[in-house]
Amino acid sequence: MKIAYLGPQASFTQLAASQIFPENELIAESSILDCFNAVKNGEVDKAVVPLENSIEGTVSMTLDYLYDFENIFIQTEAIMPISHQLMMHPANEDFSKIISHPQALAQTFHFRFNHYKNTLTQDYSSTSAAAKLVSENPQEKWAAIANSYAAKLYGLKVIHKNIQDFEQNHTKFIIISKKRTSLNLNFPKSSEKTSLLVTLPEDHAGGLHQVLSVFAWRKMNLSKIESRTMKKNLGNYFFFINVASEWHPVLSENALEELRLFGADIKFIGHYNEYILED
Numbered sequence: 272m273k274i275a276y277l278g279p280q281a282s283f284t285q286l287a288a289s290q291i292f293p294e295n296e297l298i299a300e301s302s303i304l305d306c307f308n309a310v311k312n313g314e315v316d317k318a319v320v321p322l323e324n325s326i327e328g329t330v331s332m333t334l335d336y337l338y339d340f341e342n343i344f345i346q347t348e349a350i351m352p353i354s355h356q357l358m359m360h361p362a363n364e365d366f367s368k369i370i371s372h373p374q375a376l377a378q379t380f381h382f383r384f385n386h387y388k389n390t391l392t393q394d395y396s397s398t399s400a401a402a403k404l405v406s407e408n409p410q411e412k413w414a415a416i417a418n419s420y421a422a423k424l425y426g427l428k429v430i431h432k433n434i435q436d437f438e439q440n441h442t443k444f445i446i447i448s449k450k451r452t453s454l455n456l457n458f459p460k461s462s463e464k465t466s467l468l469v470t471l472p473e474d475h476a477g478g479l480h481q482v483l484s485v486f487a488w489r490k491m492n493l494s495k496i497e498s499r500t501m502k503k504n505l506g507n508y509f510f511f512i513n514v515a516s517e518w519h520p521v522l523s524e525n526a527l528e529e530l531r532l533f534g535a536d537i538k539f540i541g542h543y544n545e546y547i548l549e550d
């Protein structure tokens with residue numbers, strides 16, 4: 272079985288993917304979009320991509336692609352602790368630019384504000400891609416924010432350790448597939464949930480309340496609701512909703528049916544477990 276991940280080697284996503292799929296062939300992709308396309312085109316069976324971080328929040332690209340792509344489902348969610356290191360080429364003494372994935376730059380904002388307020392930053396496709404770039408360009412005074420495994424793999428020296436703004440920093444990764452079925456892992460399970468994408472019918476007072484009441488009176492507990500722009504014009508949103516609980520076939524199907532009767536558009540994204548990975 273082939274598994275795509277946001278690469279290159281030593282990205283946080285690879286650390287998650289290799290814990291989840293120690294026996295499988297892992298294929299590095301250069302973006303989250305490439306991961307979705309690899310699943311869609313059948314080049315791989317599944318992909319591992321980041322969905323949400325405890326400091327920075329949702330990885331909006333991942334949420335958007337779950338909305339945009341037809342028939343791609345979440346099979347599992349896995350939470351992994353994240354520690355960021357600031358690193359540079361061993362041949363250099365200082366640096367004038369910090370390069371990393373936007374999530375990593377955001378998760379270390381206060382550290383950078385306090386220590387390197389005037390240093391330029393550059394978004395890059397992943398933390399490990401930034402580490403690789405720095406290692407291949409010793410003539411440039413660049414630093415990267417990535418994990419210790421990337422520092423080792425790409426021969427960089429770590430100059431500040433554990434620079435995330437909150438010590439407890441976790442990212443949720445999802446496994447996506449064309450199969451609707453969930454995938455059970457051999458890690459501690461923390462919860463069970465159903466993910467839905469809901470688009471409201473025409474704008475009217477109480478529209479969202481109406482949608483939420485469908486879950487409320489059935490005592491279906493929501494653990495997350497997030498709105499995202501539909502990008503057509505300002506003020507149009509879709510909602511990513513997690514229902515926390517077992518999938519009760521009659522109750523849940525009736526809830527979805529009732530929502531559809533209101534004129535809401537419902538996309539089922541998966542019913543799956545959340546697991547806790549190791550450091």
Ligand SMILES: O=C(O)C(=O)Cc1ccccc1
Binds near residue numbers: 282
């Ligand atoms: O860039 C990476 O290494 C990723 O896997 C994305 C990411 C970035 C920061 C925290 C968690 C995941």
